[in-house]
Amino acid sequence: MENSPFGARCHRPCGVRSISSLLDLVARMNPKNRKFGEPGPPKRSRNKVSKLAVCEPTNQAERIIQKFGGPIPMAEALSAVGYNKRVTAIYKWTHDRDKGGAGGMIPNSVHAIIRRAARLQGILLTPADWYD
Numbered sequence: 491m492e493n494s495p496f497g498a499r500c501h502r503p504c505g506v507r508s509i510s511s512l513l514d515l516v517a518r519m520n521p522k523n524r525k526f527g528e529p530g531p532p533k534r535s536r537n538k539v540s541k542l543a544v545c546e547p548t549n550q551a552e553r554i555i556q557k558f559g560g561p562i563p564m565a566e567a568l569s570a571v572g573y574n575k576r577v578t579a580i581y582k583w584t585h586d587r588d589k590g591g592a593g594g595m596i597p598n599s600v601h602a603i604i605r606r607a608a609r610l611q612g613i614l615l616t617p618a619d620w621y622d
Contacts, residue, residue, distance in 0.1 A: 549594025551583035553619045554604065567607040573600070
């Protein structure tokens with residue numbers, strides 16, 4: 491416990507010894523008040539490794555999603571050919587039917603669109619990818 495400008499003692503050893511140092515600390519935390527070149531708070535990474543990229547694919551949806559490089563690159567490739575689906579819809583293809591997914595099967599209505607997107611991306615989809 492240390493002395494605080496706000497009272498007799500502070501319960502946190504935060505290193506703030508005066509009101510001006512407290513205000514300075516708060517100002518530095520605001521990204522608008524940071525000076526050019528000062529490091530800001532750490533940013534969250536969007537490049538998360540999905541379980542599909544780590545595990546061995548076991549069904550049709552996982553195999554084809556892995557060929558595209560994951561669900562996000564696959565969603566981007568599908569949107570390039572005019573099929574705008576969210577990444578969550580692509581994830582649902584890998585989930586079990588009792589959990590609201592497609593049971594590891596890609597819907598037949600999307601097969602031709604996936605083939606077209608793969609051709610544009612230079613991805614080779616073999617019959618072994620489509621059938622077990």
